Amino acid sequence: MELRQLRYFVAVADELNFGRAAERLRIAGPSLSQQIKALERDLKVQLFDRDRRSVALTAAGSTLLPRARALIAQADQLRRDALGLSSAEPVRIGYVQWCPTDWAERAAGVAQLRVDTWVMPSHTQAARVAEGGLDLAICWLERSDLETMGLEAALVGVDRLFALGVGKDGSPVEARELTVLLDADEAGWSSWNRYAQQFAHVTGAQVVRVEDGGVTGSTFFDHVRRLGRPVLNNPKGQNDAAPPDLTRRPVHHPVPMWTWSLVWRRDESNPLVHSVRDAFTAGVDSSELTAPGVWLPSGDPHRAAAG
Numbered sequence: 001m002e003l004r005q006l007r008y009f010v011a012v013a014d015e016l017n018f019g020r021a022a023e024r025l026r027i028a029g030p031s032l033s034q035q036i037k038a039l040e041r042d043l044k045v046q047l048f049d050r051d052r053r054s055v056a057l058t059a060a061g062s063t064l065l066p067r068a069r070a071l072i073a074q075a076d077q078l079r080r081d082a083l084g085l086s087s088a089e090p091v092r093i094g095y096v097q098w099c100p101t102d103w104a105e106r107a108a109g110v111a112q113l114r115v116d117t118w119v120m121p122s123h124t125q126a127a128r129v130a131e132g133g134l135d136l137a138i139c140w141l142e143r144s145d146l147e148t149m150g151l152e153a154a155l156v157g158v159d160r161l162f163a164l165g166v167g168k169d170g171s172p173v174e175a176r177e178l179t180v181l182l183d184a185d186e187a188g189w190s191s192w193n194r195y196a197q198q199f200a201h202v203t204g205a206q207v208v209r210v211e212d213g214g215v216t217g218s219t220f221f222d223h224v225r226r227l228g229r230p231v232l233n234n235p236k237g238q239n240d241a242a243p244p245d246l247t248r249r250p251v252h253h254p255v256p257m258w259t260w261s262l263v264w265r266r267d268e269s270n271p272l273v274h275s276v277r278d279a280f281t282a283g284v285d286s287s288e289l290t291a292p293g294v295w296l297p298s299g300d301p302h303r304a305a306a307g
Helices: 003-015 018-025 029-043 059-083 103-107 122-131 143-149 186-203 217-227 271-281
Strands: 048-050 055-057 091-095 113-115 136-139 151-160 163-166 179-183 206-210 246-249 255-265
Touching: 003 018, 003 029, 003 059, 018 029, 055 059, 091 122, 091 271, 103 113, 103 271, 122 136, 122 143, 122 151, 122 186, 122 255, 136 271, 143 151, 151 271, 163 217, 179 186, 179 217, 186 206, 206 217, 217 246, 255 271
Parallel strands: 091 113, 091 136, 179 206
Antiparallel strands: 048 055, 136 255, 151 255, 163 246
């Protein structure tokens, strides 16, 4: 029995849904199911009653759950005591758009975490790490950026970009049939502009330049209506609900993927920063990057994972 299996057990018990628990833990669903089965074999009890529609704790699972929580809490406290976290400076982390929903859980027992509320573009957050204003940041960078700034990167998240079109047609759309928007504000949209330009160059997608910040948000929706063509979405709007007159459409040939990197200084000497980095990148599922037909920019630091 491993401590991480107990964490998995608690996560599934909290969610009563393997899919949501896997997403919260940032591991693949099949891996989570296998670990729970391994824990049940080790304990020689069934922890969950599960079928295709529901998940419920068994009587044994309900009895063991508080004990599992207590063991995890004790292990976390032991680690905090060993690291002397009561007197250590917190690890400072910033982000752009995407971030884990379980910051505290991941950092528990590793380090005190200070999440910076100053949400800025990728290149700005990366520069703050390079200059020492942050210890870690979640952002989008290319290999050349990492080299120039003296940073290292590890994958922490992946977004599959889609197209937004007028009407109810939700069928897949060829990448070459898309429009991509570039914004005149290079200070705010440098990363997106570089990504979109490369995508358009490789696929033949149409480029339209805007000057109103309309690569996302309500102004983006207005541009989609005005153009009357499917438009590639910006990852900042990945979770925005589409208006009723617009429809999401999958993109293929190729499939555009956007990666989120956790970056830190190459010469970082603080062991707590490395501990948080390991906690945030452990078990990250990169399988989407190996799917057939996936596209990443040539300088994406995780392109090797896509083959």
